[in-house]
Amino acid sequence: MRHAILGLLVAAKVSVAQPPAPLITGIPGEELGHSMVSADFDGDGLIDIAVSAPRHQLEGTYTNSGRVLIVRGGKGDLSERQAQWNARDGNCRFGASLGIGDLNGDRAPDLLVGAPGSDRARGEAFVLRGGKGDGEAAFGGDLRQAEVFLSIKGIQELGGFGSSIAVGDLNGDGLAELIVGESGVSVGTTKNSGRVWVFAGRKAWKSGTASLPGEGELAASLVIVGREGDSLGGRVLAEDVNGDGISDLVCSGITGTHAGVPESGAVFIWMGKKDLLSNSTLVLGKDEADYVVFGKGAGNLGFALASLDFDGDGKKELLISEPKRSVKGVKECGAVHAVSIGRIGPKCDLGAAELAGVVSRFGMAPHEGFGSSIWVGVAGGEPDLDLVIGAASAGRVILLEDPADLLLKESRAVVGPGNARGFGTSAVFAKDEKDGPGHLFVGAPAGVKVFRY
Ligand SMILES: [Ca+2]
Ligand SMILES: [Ca+2]
Numbered sequence: 001m002r003h004a005i006l007g008l009l010v011a012a013k014v015s016v017a018q019p020p021a022p023l024i025t026g027i028p029g030e031e032l033g034h035s036m037v038s039a040d041f042d043g044d045g046l047i048d049i050a051v052s053a054p055r056h057q058l059e060g061t062y063t064n065s066g067r068v069l070i071v072r073g074g075k076g077d078l079s080e081r082q083a084q085w086n087a088r089d090g091n092c093r094f095g096a097s098l099g100i101g102d103l104n105g106d107r108a109p110d111l112l113v114g115a116p117g118s119d120r121a122r123g124e125a126f127v128l129r130g131g132k133g134d135g136e137a138a139f140g141g142d143l144r145q146a147e148v149f150l151s152i153k154g155i156q157e158l159g160g161f162g163s164s165i166a167v168g169d170l171n172g173d174g175l176a177e178l179i180v181g182e183s184g185v186s187v188g189t190t191k192n193s194g195r196v197w198v199f200a201g202r203k204a205w206k207s208g209t210a211s212l213p214g215e216g217e218l219a220a221s222l223v224i225v226g227r228e229g230d231s232l233g234g235r236v237l238a239e240d241v242n243g244d245g246i247s248d249l250v251c252s253g254i255t256g257t258h259a260g261v262p263e264s265g266a267v268f269i270w271m272g273k274k275d276l277l278s279n280s281t282l283v284l285g286k287d288e289a290d291y292v293v294f295g296k297g298a299g300n301l302g303f304a305l306a307s308l309d310f311d312g313d314g315k316k317e318l319l320i321s322e323p324k325r326s327v328k329g330v331k332e333c334g335a336v337h338a339v340s341i342g343r344i345g346p347k348c349d350l351g352a353a354e355l356a357g358v359v360s361r362f363g364m365a366p367h368e369g370f371g372s373s374i375w376v377g378v379a380g381g382e383p384d385l386d387l388v389i390g391a392a393s394a395g396r397v398i399l400l401e402d403p404a405d406l407l408l409k410e411s412r413a414v415v416g417p418g419n420a421r422g423f424g425t426s427a428v429f430a431k432d433e434k435d436g437p438g439h440l441f442v443g444a445p446a447g448v449k450v451f452r453y
């Protein structure tokens with residue numbers, strides 16, 4: 001049985017006739033809806049939403065300080081369920097990246113927030129603890145005063161530490177690692193290499209604010225440096241994509257050059273294993289990743305990352321978007337690729353004529369930006385919806401009830417209203433009420449709006 005919203009969308013086929021009024025309208029220019037994640041941050045059984053506005057101007061500070069809005073699940077007055085995290089300083093772009101994961105092992109999902117513009121773009125990464133009791137994530141606060149569970153400050157000017165952030169157990173010891181991208185950094189003479197930091201999991205994290213290079217208590221266990229132009233760490237993902245039960249590390253170099261074309265993008269993958277963190281530094285070009293996937297043309301491969309069991313074999317495929325991919329004369333229609341690790345070679349070129357282990361869906365029209373965002377449902381969970389893919393330049397999202405639908409042309413789509421520019425830059429589906437099917441939330445940052453269907 002399909003849920004009400006899906007029934008509605010089936011009937012509407014391509015668009016919902018009357019779009020709802022925006023759930024939240026932000027302040028012009030603040031980019032509300034830039035990033036969005038969903039999890040039950042306060043432990044009440046209802047899914048909550050965190051949505052960022054990284055160019056929000058905080059009262060009394062410079063522009064681009066950023067804010068993250070929380071909408072707690074439930075019924076009734078939105079104002080009673082809404083909270084806000086205020087940034088620490090101007091220009092820090094708090095909320096330019098968001099993530100979820102349980103860092104401290106209390107089984108409550110923690111909210112991860114990057115502020116890559118902080119302190120002359122040295123950047124800062126925040127972990128806001130989820131859960132009942134001492135959980136702070138769902139209730140908001142002002143970082144100029146509030147102590148949060150953990151924050152780490154970057155060290156290199158313009159490095160942009162916090163460009164991406166994720167949590168996952170990469171060495172299978174049961175303790176979750178913290179992974180942070182620093183995509184703006186040039187390491188040594190390697191311009192725009194970007195860098196990814198991995199801080200090994202521990203039974204007890206020392207709460208408070210720390211600075212790189214992680215010393216003593218917070219020494220980084222693994223540092224990965226990109227190739228020239230990669231801007232490694234624009235996105236990071238820690239999910240098990242080869243089915244061995246250990247999370248694997250996936251790092252995007254969205255601007256990387258391939259076959260002489262800058263901005264092609266490359267995605268580097270390391271299989272999680274017991275001794276993954278024993279190398280202290282890896283330098284791409286000298287050291288190899290276990291797998292690399294290269295984009296075709298200036299498509300920005302790796303702009304969005306996710307994982308989902310696409311073919312039902314019990315192993316998750318890696319989903320990689322390429323929103324500026326052109327195909328057969330359709331310029332920048334975009335693409336999403338489902339990659340089966342184990343069926344591809346160590347170097348997988350998406351421009352190759354014959355490709356085993358890769359299933360690709362392309363956007364339909366020029367300049368759609370298909371793949372601006374990817375949201376994945378929980379396997380076997382409610383609602384019965386597996387995948388939402390944004391096409392922000394066209395202002396729409398598509399919804400897939402079964403990952404095998406990826407190739408179906410007749411997917412259900414939701415088209416944003418005309419004043420919702422950037423609709424689909426972020427999207428999640430969340431069961432945010434006790435009864436009922438859940439709702440689709442879509443961010444439109446150029447129109448500074450968040451919609452709920
Ligand atoms: Ca909740
Ligand atoms: Ca936690």
Ligand SMILES: [Ca+2]
Nearest residue numbers: 169171175201
């Ligand atoms: Ca670990």
Ligand SMILES: [Ca+2]
Nearest residue numbers: 240242244246
């Ligand atoms: Ca694995």
